[in-house]
Amino acid sequence: MSEIKKPVITKEQADSIAAFLEVGTKEELLTAKVHCCHFGDEYSGINTIDIMTLASALINGYEVEKTPEEKVREYYESHGGSPSAEERKAAIRETLYKLGIKIEGVNA
Incomplete structure (x- = not known):
């Protein structure tokens, strides 16, 4: 079934x-x-x-359906704490900053 x-x-x-x-x-x-x-x-x-x-x-x-903000937060949180993961997280935050977007738990 x-x-x-x-x-x-x-x-x-x-x-x-x-x-x-x-x-x-x-x-x-x-x-x-x-x-x-x-x-x-x-x-x-x-x-x-x-x-x-x-x-x-x-x-x-x-x-x-997840909102775009929820999808970004989930992606952001999926990265661990390794140095390369921290670099990816920093890139995500910088991208959001340049776009003028604030997402709670990511860059707000």
């Missing part, structure tokens, strides 16, 4: 689903997605999910 894969959705989509489920059911959300043209305000993230992904997320659960 194959393992059921959870869809990966954005944080905005996950927040919109959670907000809707505070006031409605999974069935109501699917029905609204099928019959409604557009979700507004705190539910707007639902607009960017196709119906099959939404159904899968509601049935099987979902994973939230």
Whole structure:
């Protein structure tokens, strides 16, 4: 039997689903997605999910996609403490500095 894969959705989509489920059911959300043209305000993230992904997320659960900042932090933290690793970490920090980007746990 194959393992059921959870869809990966954005944080905005996950927040919109959670907000809707505070006031409605999974069935109501699917029905609204099928019959409604557009979700507004705190539910707007639902607009960017196709119906099959939404159904899968509601049935099987979902994973939230990592933000670019989380991906950089994870990459940064994956380097150990060796001298060559410290050089790579310094290069990452310098690149972020030159781009004007601050990431908590990396250069902020």
